[in-house]
Amino acid sequence: MIRVGIVGYGNVGRGAECAVMQSKDMVLAGIFTRRDAASIHPLSPDTKVYPYAALEEGAEADVLLLCGGSATDLPEQTPQLARRYCVVDTFDTHARIPAHFAAVDAAAKAGQTAAIISTGWDPGLFSLMRLLGNAALPEGAGDTFWGPGVSQGHSDAVRRIEGVADARSYTIPVQKTAHAVRQGATGFTPREKHTREVYVVLKEGADPQRVAQEIITMPHYFDEYDTTVTFISAEEMAAEHMAMPHGGFVIRSGKLGPERQFGSLMEFKLELDSNPMFTGAFLAAFGRACHRLHERGQSGCFTAFDVPLGLLSPLSGEELRKTLL
Amino acid sequence: MIRVGIVGYGNVGRGAECAVMQSKDMVLAGIFTRRDAASIHPLSPDTKVYPYAALEEGAEADVLLLCGGSATDLPEQTPQLARRYCVVDTFDTHARIPAHFAAVDAAAKAGQTAAIISTGWDPGLFSLMRLLGNAALPEGAGDTFWGPGVSQGHSDAVRRIEGVADARSYTIPVQKTAHAVRQGATGFTPREKHTREVYVVLKEGADPQRVAQEIITMPHYFDEYDTTVTFISAEEMAAEHMAMPHGGFVIRSGKLGPERQFGSLMEFKLELDSNPMFTGAFLAAFGRACHRLHERGQSGCFTAFDVPLGLLSPLSGEELRKTLL
Numbered sequence: 001m002i003r004v005g006i007v008g009y010g011n012v013g014r015g016a017e018c019a020v021m022q023s024k025d026m027v028l029a030g031i032f033t034r035r036d037a038a039s040i041h042p043l044s045p046d047t048k049v050y051p052y053a054a055l056e057e058g059a060e061a062d063v064l065l066l067c068g069g070s071a072t073d074l075p076e077q078t079p080q081l082a083r084r085y086c087v088v089d090t091f092d093t094h095a096r097i098p099a100h101f102a103a104v105d106a107a108a109k110a111g112q113t114a115a116i117i118s119t120g121w122d123p124g125l126f127s128l129m130r131l132l133g134n135a136a137l138p139e140g141a142g143d144t145f146w147g148p149g150v151s152q153g154h155s156d157a158v159r160r161i162e163g164v165a166d167a168r169s170y171t172i173p174v175q176k177t178a179h180a181v182r183q184g185a186t187g188f189t190p191r192e193k194h195t196r197e198v199y200v201v202l203k204e205g206a207d208p209q210r211v212a213q214e215i216i217t218m219p220h221y222f223d224e225y226d227t228t229v230t231f232i233s234a235e236e237m238a239a240e241h242m243a244m245p246h247g248g249f250v251i252r253s254g255k256l257g258p259e260r261q262f263g264s265l266m267e268f269k270l271e272l273d274s275n276p277m278f279t280g281a282f283l284a285a286f287g288r289a290c291h292r293l294h295e296r297g298q299s300g301c302f303t304a305f306d307v308p309l310g311l312l313s314p315l316s317g318e319e320l321r322k323t324l325l
Numbered sequence: 326m327i328r329v330g331i332v333g334y335g336n337v338g339r340g341a342e343c344a345v346m347q348s349k350d351m352v353l354a355g356i357f358t359r360r361d362a363a364s365i366h367p368l369s370p371d372t373k374v375y376p377y378a379a380l381e382e383g384a385e386a387d388v389l390l391l392c393g394g395s396a397t398d399l400p401e402q403t404p405q406l407a408r409r410y411c412v413v414d415t416f417d418t419h420a421r422i423p424a425h426f427a428a429v430d431a432a433a434k435a436g437q438t439a440a441i442i443s444t445g446w447d448p449g450l451f452s453l454m455r456l457l458g459n460a461a462l463p464e465g466a467g468d469t470f471w472g473p474g475v476s477q478g479h480s481d482a483v484r485r486i487e488g489v490a491d492a493r494s495y496t497i498p499v500q501k502t503a504h505a506v507r508q509g510a511t512g513f514t515p516r517e518k519h520t521r522e523v524y525v526v527l528k529e530g531a532d533p534q535r536v537a538q539e540i541i542t543m544p545h546y547f548d549e550y551d552t553t554v555t556f557i558s559a560e561e562m563a564a565e566h567m568a569m570p571h572g573g574f575v576i577r578s579g580k581l582g583p584e585r586q587f588g589s590l591m592e593f594k595l596e597l598d599s600n601p602m603f604t605g606a607f608l609a610a611f612g613r614a615c616h617r618l619h620e621r622g623q624s625g626c627f628t629a630f631d632v633p634l635g636l637l638s639p640l641s642g643e644e645l646r647k648t649l650l
Contacts, residue, residue: 022463043583123650130649135610135637138347258368262599274587285460305635305645312460320630324455325448
């Protein structure tokens with residue numbers, strides 16, 4: 001049994017806990033939190049909760065699933081913990097991946113541990129799809145679309161506007177553009193690829209027109225998209241917008257043959273009732289792979305590109321060849 | 326530059342030749358054939374054609390793409406050539422994969438070479454999708470559908486019937502069943518998953534009723550499916566049925582969360598104007614990976630499950646993390 005520790009207990013942490021409980025080859029070593037341990041209520045009463053500091057003293061875990069955020073938690077925690085533990089994270093700030101990789105690689109090599117970074121569904125699963133598409137169809141076009149789904153980051157940004165009591169922002173792929181990408185078209189702007197739909201509960205007395213204007217002109221978050229703003233009651237928000245669905249699709253379209261006359265389309269689609277539950281599931285599978293890489297004597301930082309995918313499964317190579325190949 | 330040899334020059338061999346020509350990091354070391362070399366007409370006049378026996382004397386190739394058939398060619402050629410060369414094949418007789426793996430593994434270990442078997446799109450690409458689905462959603466259901474597309478094996482089987490001048494058999498997925506699998510249903514029979522449509526050109530004087538009866542009752546090939554037989558002229562066959570389109574989709578549907586209340590759907594789809602061109606493209610990408618595994622000092626037999634997918638791309642790990650992760 002692989003002893004798995006969970007570091008951080010938000011939505012993804014709960015997803016990871018569920019995934020470990022669904023995995024027959026894993027046992028939960030505990031949840032490690034910087035919050036008051038007594039305030040954490042794991043899904044199973046058997047799950048132990050420890051303060052984060054317990055990791056410094058040494059925890060009996062074969063691998064840690066790091067469930068913190070990419071903004072401040074992971075840049076610090078992943079390299080720090082990689083010095084002592086095998087670790088897996090979901091670092092998703094694309095522009096900072098090279099720096100994060102370098103920091104984690106140095107720490108893991110020093111500690112003779114294995115680390116796999118950026119293992120959610122994007123980056124992670126979708127990255128693998130982009131890679132397969134590019135490898136099979138080097139002359140081609142491709143693009144990634146997200147949604148329909150809730151964007152946590154965009155929802156948070158709207159909540160910070162004065163007069164907003166609560167908000168939920170949905171990302172919607174533009175099907176017409178996706179269709180064009182399947183035909184080989186490229187070069188679309190953010191506005192052409194996705195729209196955004198924002199649902200807002202106003203604080204008493206707030207001016208809806210000003211709030212709507214602040215949303216649709218917000219740099220980076222909304223100004224590059226066609227955004228609709230709908231004002232709803234707190235009751236409607238609670239009744240209809242508490243779920244965290246997400247998904248998306250990765251398209252690769254290319255031409256093969258001596259005259260490039262043969263069209264080829266590869267498309268991977270994901271539809272999730274719960275974004276953090278699926279992220280936790282994938283994180284746990286990469287936790288298994290991380291432990292196994294380490295068992296094979298490998299150390300340093302890896303991404304989804306560097307891991308033989310057979311290591312994600314609890315089945316042996318022989319069983320995999322018999323049942324899934 | 327990776328020096329790539331192509332062994333066998335049928336439809337897949339031509340696909341492999343095209344793929345090598347589309348790959349900036351590969352150069353064609355030549356085509357090796359058991360037919361009369363003068364009868365082979367490569368797509369590029371620069372491509373050299375050698376007799377198969379030249380491989381025994383020693384060819385200057387970093388990796389060989391084996392483009393023969395699974396029935397008789399590959400069981401013999403892959404282990405034989407793995408003793409001396411890095412090799413990649415598309416062996417697709419599912420039941421015999423364990424035996425083939427063992428034979429190739431022994432040969433490659435003896436020769437200190439690397440071999441990757443079963444690397445087409447199924448087995449190969451679709452196998453990876455099944456694995457990812459099972460790893461992320463261990464409690465779930467999934468299935469693979471093929472088509473719409475031409476089944477070469479079924480077309481050949483019909484051509485062997487007395488009175489048949491030419492034939493083409495199409496595999497058509499049953500969309501209603503695919504929809505049920507997306508909802509989590511399992512346990513479908515071959516008849517529920519696919520239909521077959523056969524187009525036949527009769528020889529003069531042949532009895533259409535007898536031929537149709539022989540087709541739809543043919544054990545294994547057609548008797549387990551709802552099959553329609555349509556008689557057409559040789560001209561119609563030439564005008565409308567000479568392409569080799571294929572494709573299919575891999576579905577995995579699962580439930581996550583403490584009460585398994587969150588549905589999750591993963592689906593990968595492939596639509597190909599030319600089955601052998603895409604097979605050749607994937608074979609070439611795995612040829613690249615095979616050469617790189619060998620450069621890393623690895624030897625023995627591998628499948629798609631054992632290869633870090635980053636090795637399929639001509640880009641470095643650093644470039645991949647920047648552009649595709």
